[in-house]
Amino acid sequence: MGKGLPRHCRNRRTARIGPACMLGIILILIVGLGGLVLPSVPTTASAAATIEIYYAPEDQPGDRLVLLYDKARHYIYVAVYGLTYPPVVKALVSAKKRGVDVRVITDRERLNDPKQRAALETLHLAGIPILINRHDGLMHLKQVVVDDEVNTTGSMNQTTSGHRYNDERLDVITDPVTSAKARDKFLAMWKDSIRYEVWR
Template sequence: MRKYIKSCFYVLLLALPLVNAGAQTIPFFPLDGAPQAPAVPAPQLSTGAFVPLEIPDFAFSGQADIEALLESAIRGSKKSVEVALYGFTLPRVAQALVDAKERGLAVRVLVNESHVYTSRISEQLELLIDKGLELRTLRGAGNYGIMHNKLGIYDGRMVSAGSFNWAVTANLANSENIVFSRDKGVVTGYRKYFAWMWGHARPAGQGPGQPVANYGPPPEDPARTIFYNGALLPAYSFSPAGRTEADILNALNFTRESADIAVFSFYSLDIGNAVVNAHKRGVKVRVLVDRVQASQSEVGALLIKNGVPFRWSQGYAGRGVMHNKYAVLDSKLLMTGSFNWSVNAQQNNFENMFNTADKAYTEAFAAQFERLFLAAETPTSADLEKARLQYQSAVTER
């Protein structure tokens, strides 16, 4: 199987354009003179025998060993584990999935296609394939789409989602978040979404698929039970071609007091203009983005031009990336998930967004935003241009 997978990679090189910016390695540029964030206890990363952990409602990289939480969720499952992953390099989680299969659980693994059909497939994905786990691959819509989810479903009773890629860098360097939900409606929605994706995916042994222009509408939350300042919002939404961008716009338009936004890739001008409009009508808006991603987007310049408080940063350890994709609105609505605020995320990628008005979530994410924003830099338009040129130079030299 491993030889077949690698041979398919060379076919893929000839058949597909290598233009997926979402899969590029991002050059590292150190931040100069960034202020220090308030002290937060460093996570104790597990290095010995497995010790089960209580699964929280949420966690942040740099404050928790999220790999250990995922391992605990898998090892605590009794019947089934379903995961949909953009990339995968977590060794303890890989072994936990293998052990789950050997314990007789129904284990299904869905992976972004280009992470499997590559000469640089991770050891962890190779392990899953070699051990015979049921693994399928999925590509996004059109030429640029990816399967960008980072989610798990455990015994059909609990879901994990958020920005956290199941990767070592996410645990050790990036600024990330993960949420866990046992809400029956949320779990049901994510199970339908996983089944929908699984139906479009291909078994790993079949090789890469052909471009698909349109997968049709993804499942939606029929209840839309979150009441936010007069707007009815769903507890979850999915891509491609779902209503996530419309829900973000709707929420921003109904925001009255504050909007704290931390987004890795902010490319949607429609959402950017909605943020500007909120700022102009007196909403206290603060936007935090990743430094390199910001240099490649028009939105940063738009926000700076209109006086929106705008900062950029990297990962929590002074390296890595600011990889969150969330907003806390009026201190009473949290929107988080894998969904970057971009046209590609809306139209082409497989993505998810988890929404809640639960104070436990909103207060914790608001406090985390405060820490991140305090430690970030405030760039000028000239800084954006300088970073853009640095990025282009680094890409050209590779």
């Protein structure tokens, strides 16, 4: 052990690496690995978190989203593959009109759907900024973050089919910890001009 290292890095009696040199090696490894993308640390919800689970069609989850949007005070960040459900579109426009920061990220392939395009046009005309993906994969999240307090996940797109006909799930999580993580992910996507671009 310690073979091949400079003499001042080796303890002659034990042939072990000295603490100062060990620190230097660790720093070299950290700098050397700086270009690698390491997995993020999983986020655990706080003990006070609450989760509401809604299934479509029986629980009408789209209406729960409308209620969430109607109560927003500061911001609504939506990252969703499908967005056509008229009450949701109306609620987002209303939130924008009362001064809420509303932003949407969606998938470019969905622009081929006339209903999705019409919904996005309505949002755009209301002054809501919209990004679409430039990368080859899908922007397949079904995530909403509201006011650093609530975030959603699940299988449900914000579409009439997702609300009324499909077997879907919507989880509404009231928790500042996971909401902050979801917000940070959304904002990282929002700033990523390589993978996302402004629609219109």
